Amino acid sequence: MAATRSLAVAGMRLSKRLARLLTSQGVLLMLLSLAVFASFRYETFLTPLNLMNIMRQNSMLAIVALGMTVVILSGGIDLSVGSLVALGGVVAALLAGQGSFVAIVGGIASTTLLGVVNGLLVSRARLQPFVVTLFTASAARGLALSITEERSIAVPSAASGLVWLGRGFIGFVPVPVLIVALLYFAAWFMLHKSRLGLHVFAIGDNEEASRLMGVNPNRVKLAVYTFSGMLSGLAGVVLAGRLGAGQPVAAFGWETDAIAATVMGGTFLVGGQGSVFPTLVGVLLLGMMYNLLNLEGTITPWWQLVLRGGFLLMVVIFQQRIAQRE
Amino acid sequence: MTQATRTVLCMRDIKKSFSGVSALRGVDFELKAGEIHALVGENGAGKSTLIKIMTGAYRRDSGVMDYGDPVTFQNPTEAQAVGIVAVYQEIHLVGFRTVAENIFLGREPHRFGIIDRRRMNTETSEILERLGLDIDPRSLVSSLNIAHRQMVAIARAISFGARVLILDEPTSSLTETEVSVLFNVMRRLKSEGTSIVYVSHRFEELYAVCDRVTVLRDGCNIVTQSLATLNRLELVCYMLGREPEEVSKGVTAFAGRSQNAVNRPVLLQAEALKYKKRLDGVSIEMRHGEIVGLAGLLGSGRSETVRTLFGAEPLEGGTVKLEGNLLSLRDPHDAIDAGIAFLSEDRKADGIIPELSVRENLTLAALPNLTQWGIVSRKRQNELVDRFMQRLGIKATSAEQKIHELSGGNQQKVLLARWLCKNTKLLLLDEPTRGIDVGAKGEIQRLIAELAEQGLGVLMISSEVEELVEGSQRVIVLRDGRSIAELSGEQKNIKAILHVMAEGARQEGVKQSRTDNE
Amino acid sequence: MNSKKPDLSWKNLWNPNLGAPAALLILYVANAVFTPRFATVSNTLNMLLQVSTTMFIAVGMTFVIASRGIDLTVGSTMALVSVIVALLIKYGITVAISFALCCALLVGLLNGFLISRLKLDPLITTLAALILWRGVAQVIGDGQLVPFTHPTFEALGKGYLGFIPIQVVIAAVVIAGAFFCIRSTLFGRQIVAVGGNEKAARLAGIRAERVKYIVYIVSALLAGLAGLVETARLGMGDPSKVGVNAEFEAIAAVVVGGTPFSGGRANVLGTVVGALIMQVISTSFNMLLIPFTWSLVLKSVIILFAIFLQRPKEV
Amino acid sequence: QSGCVREKTKKIVGFSQTENIGPWRIAETNSIKEEAAKRKKTYDFLMTDAQGQTSKQFSDIEDLIARQVDAIFLAPREYEGLTPALEAARAAKIPVFLIDREAAGRPGEHFVSFLGSDFIVQGRRVGKWLAQATNGKASIVELTGTAGSSVAIDRAKGFRDAIASYPNMKIIATQTADFSRAAAVRVMENIIQAKGSDITAVYAHNDEMALGAIQALKSAGMKPGKDVIVGSIDGQKAALEAINRGELGVSVESNPRFGPLVFATMEKYFAGKKIPPRIILEDRLFDVTNAKDFVQEAY
Numbered sequence A: 001m002a003a004t005r006s007l008a009v010a011g012m013r014l015s016k017r018l019a020r021l022l023t024s025q026g027v028l029l030m031l032l033s034l035a036v037f038a039s040f041r042y043e044t045f046l047t048p049l050n051l052m053n054i055m056r057q058n059s060m061l062a063i064v065a066l067g068m069t070v071v072i073l074s075g076g077i078d079l080s081v082g083s084l085v086a087l088g089g090v091v092a093a094l095l096a097g098q099g100s101f102v103a104i105v106g107g108i109a110s111t112t113l114l115g116v117v118n119g120l121l122v123s124r125a126r127l128q129p130f131v132v133t134l135f136t137a138s139a140a141r142g143l144a145l146s147i148t149e150e151r152s153i154a155v156p157s158a159a160s161g162l163v164w165l166g167r168g169f170i171g172f173v174p175v176p177v178l179i180v181a182l183l184y185f186a187a188w189f190m191l192h193k194s195r196l197g198l199h200v201f202a203i204g205d206n207e208e209a210s211r212l213m214g215v216n217p218n219r220v221k222l223a224v225y226t227f228s229g230m231l232s233g234l235a236g237v238v239l240a241g242r243l244g245a246g247q248p249v250a251a252f253g254w255e256t257d258a259i260a261a262t263v264m265g266g267t268f269l270v271g272g273q274g275s276v277f278p279t280l281v282g283v284l285l286l287g288m289m290y291n292l293l294n295l296e297g298t299i300t301p302w303w304q305l306v307l308r309g310g311f312l313l314m315v316v317i318f319q320q321r322i323a324q325r326e
Numbered sequence B: 001m002t003q004a005t006r007t008v009l010c011m012r013d014i015k016k017s018f019s020g021v022s023a024l025r026g027v028d029f030e031l032k033a034g035e036i037h038a039l040v041g042e043n044g045a046g047k048s049t050l051i052k053i054m055t056g057a058y059r060r061d062s063g064v065m066d067y068g069d070p071v072t073f074q075n076p077t078e079a080q081a082v083g084i085v086a087v088y089q090e091i092h093l094v095g096f097r098t099v100a101e102n103i104f105l106g107r108e109p110h111r112f113g114i115i116d117r118r119r120m121n122t123e124t125s126e127i128l129e130r131l132g133l134d135i136d137p138r139s140l141v142s143s144l145n146i147a148h149r150q151m152v153a154i155a156r157a158i159s160f161g162a163r164v165l166i167l168d169e170p171t172s173s174l175t176e177t178e179v180s181v182l183f184n185v186m187r188r189l190k191s192e193g194t195s196i197v198y199v200s201h202r203f204e205e206l207y208a209v210c211d212r213v214t215v216l217r218d219g220c221n222i223v224t225q226s227l228a229t230l231n232r233l234e235l236v237c238y239m240l241g242r243e244p245e246e247v248s249k250g251v252t253a254f255a256g257r258s259q260n261a262v263n264r265p266v267l268l269q270a271e272a273l274k275y276k277k278r279l280d281g282v283s284i285e286m287r288h289g290e291i292v293g294l295a296g297l298l299g300s301g302r303s304e305t306v307r308t309l310f311g312a313e314p315l316e317g318g319t320v321k322l323e324g325n326l327l328s329l330r331d332p333h334d335a336i337d338a339g340i341a342f343l344s345e346d347r348k349a350d351g352i353i354p355e356l357s358v359r360e361n362l363t364l365a366a367l368p369n370l371t372q373w374g375i376v377s378r379k380r381q382n383e384l385v386d387r388f389m390q391r392l393g394i395k396a397t398s399a400e401q402k403i404h405e406l407s408g409g410n411q412q413k414v415l416l417a418r419w420l421c422k423n424t425k426l427l428l429l430d431e432p433t434r435g436i437d438v439g440a441k442g443e444i445q446r447l448i449a450e451l452a453e454q455g456l457g458v459l460m461i462s463s464e465v466e467e468l469v470e471g472s473q474r475v476i477v478l479r480d481g482r483s484i485a486e487l488s489g490e491q492k493n494i495k496a497i498l499h500v501m502a503e504g505a506r507q508e509g510v511k512q513s514r515t516d517n518e
Numbered sequence C: 001m002n003s004k005k006p007d008l009s010w011k012n013l014w015n016p017n018l019g020a021p022a023a024l025l026i027l028y029v030a031n032a033v034f035t036p037r038f039a040t041v042s043n044t045l046n047m048l049l050q051v052s053t054t055m056f057i058a059v060g061m062t063f064v065i066a067s068r069g070i071d072l073t074v075g076s077t078m079a080l081v082s083v084i085v086a087l088l089i090k091y092g093i094t095v096a097i098s099f100a101l102c103c104a105l106l107v108g109l110l111n112g113f114l115i116s117r118l119k120l121d122p123l124i125t126t127l128a129a130l131i132l133w134r135g136v137a138q139v140i141g142d143g144q145l146v147p148f149t150h151p152t153f154e155a156l157g158k159g160y161l162g163f164i165p166i167q168v169v170i171a172a173v174v175i176a177g178a179f180f181c182i183r184s185t186l187f188g189r190q191i192v193a194v195g196g197n198e199k200a201a202r203l204a205g206i207r208a209e210r211v212k213y214i215v216y217i218v219s220a221l222l223a224g225l226a227g228l229v230e231t232a233r234l235g236m237g238d239p240s241k242v243g244v245n246a247e248f249e250a251i252a253a254v255v256v257g258g259t260p261f262s263g264g265r266a267n268v269l270g271t272v273v274g275a276l277i278m279q280v281i282s283t284s285f286n287m288l289l290i291p292f293t294w295s296l297v298l299k300s301v302i303i304l305f306a307i308f309l310q311r312p313k314e315v
Numbered sequence D: 001q002s003g004c005v006r007e008k009t010k011k012i013v014g015f016s017q018t019e020n021i022g023p024w025r026i027a028e029t030n031s032i033k034e035e036a037a038k039r040k041k042t043y044d045f046l047m048t049d050a051q052g053q054t055s056k057q058f059s060d061i062e063d064l065i066a067r068q069v070d071a072i073f074l075a076p077r078e079y080e081g082l083t084p085a086l087e088a089a090r091a092a093k094i095p096v097f098l099i100d101r102e103a104a105g106r107p108g109e110h111f112v113s114f115l116g117s118d119f120i121v122q123g124r125r126v127g128k129w130l131a132q133a134t135n136g137k138a139s140i141v142e143l144t145g146t147a148g149s150s151v152a153i154d155r156a157k158g159f160r161d162a163i164a165s166y167p168n169m170k171i172i173a174t175q176t177a178d179f180s181r182a183a184a185v186r187v188m189e190n191i192i193q194a195k196g197s198d199i200t201a202v203y204a205h206n207d208e209m210a211l212g213a214i215q216a217l218k219s220a221g222m223k224p225g226k227d228v229i230v231g232s233i234d235g236q237k238a239a240l241e242a243i244n245r246g247e248l249g250v251s252v253e254s255n256p257r258f259g260p261l262v263f264a265t266m267e268k269y270f271a272g273k274k275i276p277p278r279i280i281l282e283d284r285l286f287d288v289t290n291a292k293d294f295v296q297e298a299y
């Protein structure tokens, strides 16, 4: 009796594992099939240059989406990431005269600070994350525009470290791609191996229960919003290095792309379930879509919007189907 | 025998109010070393609130708490750190994390912040084994049934090696065997010097394990006394604040009710119900005015049976006839239209709409009847609410109070009223008296019997076998998703039911339930 | 006995529900003092005029959020309606308006289908639909502005009833209707029940699926109405700029007004107050000629403070 | 099928557009597309849309390079931020022609040539015209374009240059209306509330906003063209019609029809001819004297 039950439990766990694997590999599957389609249709798709382009172009969004994923896992949402990217880039560009190190640290510090503000408002003041970050987003955008007097700030070529961060290579690997790889591994490790990570999942799943069991939700929330703010700043710095300029109007709408990538990766918006690597796949899927539209090059912009919206919807439905099968 | 003299925890003049409504009005409470201290009282007396103040889950408005030194806990973590651990009334676990993660949440074995999962899992296995539980530490909590979740919550609390262990109605969803395992553990902990606060509405349990009892009523402590010197009747009187002669005798309020519905017309015929792997041939036939009990072990499919009858789960086979009419039950709406009502076992998830008022919750199902041209008549709504709040004795500051602010028992009454204020023919009750105090329980049982006398058919699930024996005319026993026996008359006794539940229907003289019909 | 501490009683006196009206009052009074020509009839009417399209959407959004959803498509719906009505107005006002509203209905139906039938998450679904419908609007209008002249239709956005702009009158009617609907109708109560606890509502016989369907349709239709008014006011259809960010303004109005995201409560009057707060801020910033960039910062800070005033009490 | 396998006989031209919002941009895109369609036999044409984002435009150019185009037409989002993209194109030996806005970099090195209008001059011309029309005495409301865009910055600068020499011309309010008619109506309404009849002139960074402002003025009971003189830039059809109605005072042309010129320049380049580093378009000025004659050909 007991044996059959434990066997049943084991079986159930196996099938759940499989389903979860599919949820993450569902997007991977889509990504691969899209890639296969593209390599037949466009002879230039499978060139090393194009593939590197895709990875490099999307590394900033990937960084932002990582922060978003962690916030979403904790049951929150962060709409301020786009504005923070702009702010981080602008601050870095303004400080670039003082040397790369100052610029990079300054850029990241400024957004980390705003991440802390988000975290405090959400945790201490118990405000709803959607609203808090909606308004810190517009505040940060306003700040970025104000301190630059609405202009883009060129990064002087003297700030070689900053430029290297955005455009450099180590061996044949672009630096931004390397940063993304490191960050995702670190975040994966943090989420699945550390106490903090477990607590992120726990409060995202059931905050009240976690609180009663001795998790301090305020501290965890503060941590995730700070983390997200920090990553946005980093993405902004990398972007400034890549473009050679800090732009107050940069990264408009990245928050929705980041959310879309997270959801495409199968992380549930209610929190508590999901992982980071699928988000990366989601980012690449989004990026590849843009890349293909460019390679095709003849679709009018409005049809591009229709295709994007339709495609996103399709992925979401697909994910839902897989999740329901569980 | 432990000499229970030293005081571990002492609370004086604790006050707490929620947005102006007093839950506690100056409670004193004293817990001695190595005792099991029962905390009893009607629904809404303030037991859970007192417990949450002990652990820092709520902040008290005033009063002192002495735990060696005067202490004020800001949150449950601080209380845990000094050895005060609680299992709360609503099971508080994190669904999509594993059993081991839940048991160690907030105090994971770790090195530089990195969790030692192997140690966590092995220690969890040990803890579960000690409780006689066969659960994989790595399975997700959401995949467990309520009883197992409850046991996991208890295991978690026990594993702290706490000085003070608080159990708020831990047994409300456990079976007898699990309860006895729990009691053995409690006795052992007691012998090791742990003090336990134990909340339950089941008196046998109190007398089985508890040393002393504190009775709360309306946010005040009425008495603290050794249970050995207090008999049941006195205890009930303290709880209800009434004189002994007012309090009726008998185990349940069903006792002595007329039980005669043989001549009434047939109400429900459900045959060979099938649903996923959980139900595989359940047949039920019942008449107007009949109370039929549904017995079975945990997971035997009782809840699924009533849920499919109500259209809450899609039926995958079998037929349901009400008064001879074949029903097609696609969703609860269809069932309600046909005159079926359903009270779920999970009040919080399936019953109440927390942010809405008592009035809205009570009239929710009846709303279409109170509506003309799409507009809800406030007047008729109020009349209805007044009538039923009075008839069921619902305790609330007003009909406009939010339902989540009521205590569990009163919430249950509101939910029952939700169906009574509509014309129903068949009432499906899943654990209608779970977590409800004696007073309210009696009222609800009386009410059920009264309704049956008026011609309503009642199909009732209960884990308390006495309730089934005394309350129902017939008891149908389920096992592994099948109806295996039907007991009535002489056969309908506790021993027989338990036997069939556990062993199947091979006992002589027990009528086999018919899957083929006459 | 009566030795209550003053700060305690103040805390008890303070009702978070009063946060939004109090903020509105403070803002209005402060502006009346500091901003020249602010507290005049004409300026007040001007503010009401400007806020009315936001009001339509915000009222619809209140319904959606009360049912524990969210609808980001409203801005794109406005754009869609805008192009369609501008393109069709030459076939007569009835044809144009009814066809445009049918398209809005379609948007609502699709949202409803995806969210209540396929059980997709509303945020991501309507986000995708937002992109999709904006694209469709541009495809239909070929990205171009569609100018037209039709005095009767334009009156919807430019006309006056007595001295009150017609759109303000319509907004007042919509608000009154919505208030009544939430408060006294079966449908209103069902929305709140579904938002409060969908499972329980279903078990009480409410067809939650249908309720959600209708909620998204109502929201889309109100967005369509906003699109009509906006188009009439501009005298042209504009698929790319009409309704940009309208969804966020509406959501902000709803939340500032005290309807929580967690659903189960709908405060229509609160939403009205919320929308007014935001309008007062932007009008006064325009009038005080505060540079746009700084006004973004200031506005956010003020609104965050208004929300902070309404934060839930701790137990 | 331009997207499919490449025919080696044809050259590919890629056009990276900033965004496709508003009549002006769309007219520009259409002009280039039409011109490309005329040369279908000799050129394949690809177009990308950066949706107003420099970072996307950078990626678009990278994609065009990966696609191995033979020439790139670039309508930059902004002056700063595209230099690395231009460098990448240079490394891939792909000539770039900047149109309508400049980008940081050296002509002949990072890009072949810049073709376009001078936004500062456009602003200056409106300023001058207004000064004459108002006899050097005006209280001006300025409606600026999208915050942070170089066009808005340049048109503001040129205008200020022009009125600097007139002490009685004052800008009494400057607010952004995002190049959009809807936003302009709103913003103007609010400014009218604040300034009322003080306003005697409006300078809008594009025609769309001017039309919005005119609408707001009319509904406030003021007479554009009489009480308030309105000047703007772009020269789109609706604006010329407004000039004919007497509501709009002036619209300085900002010609969006780059197609013929940019293709011609590219062909010259391929033919090995020398290309000047800046090709500045002659922008016309439309006012009541000539608007009638051009209203038909306007976009």
Ligand SMILES: Nc1ncnc2c1ncn2[C@@H]1O[C@H](COP(=O)(O)OP(=O)(O)OP(=O)(O)O)[C@@H](O)[C@H]1O
Pocket (backbone or CB within 6 Å): B018, B019, B021, B022, B023, B041, B042, B043, B044, B045, B046, B047, B048, B049, B050, B089, B404, B405, B406, B407, B408, B409, B410, B435, B437, C315
């Ligand atoms: N969060 C809350 N908000 C408002 N009122 C509350 C809250 N929690 C409890 N109350 C009120 O406090 C009183 C005591 O409730 P409590 O839950 O402590 O009762 P209880 O003795 O545990 O009852 P039960 O046996 O039903 O569990 C009740 O009247 C209840 O309405």
Ligand SMILES: Nc1ncnc2c1ncn2[C@@H]1O[C@H](COP(=O)(O)OP(=O)(O)OP(=O)(O)O)[C@@H](O)[C@H]1O
Pocket (backbone or CB within 6 Å): B142, B143, B144, B145, B146, B147, B278, B296, B297, B298, B299, B300, B301, B302, B303, B304, B305, B345, B463
């Ligand atoms: N395969 C399963 N996966 C998840 N949960 C299950 C599974 N099988 C049974 N359960 C849960 O086990 C519990 C008991 O099942 P069921 O409700 O059918 O039995 P019951 O006799 O009514 O028990 P109870 O006394 O808890 O009401 C239910 O809550 C059900 O959800």
Ligand SMILES: [Mg+2]
Pocket (backbone or CB within 6 Å): B047, B048, B049, B089, B168, B408
């Ligand atoms: Mg309780």
Ligand SMILES: [Mg+2]
Pocket (backbone or CB within 6 Å): B302, B303, B304, B345, B430
């Ligand atoms: Mg059950």
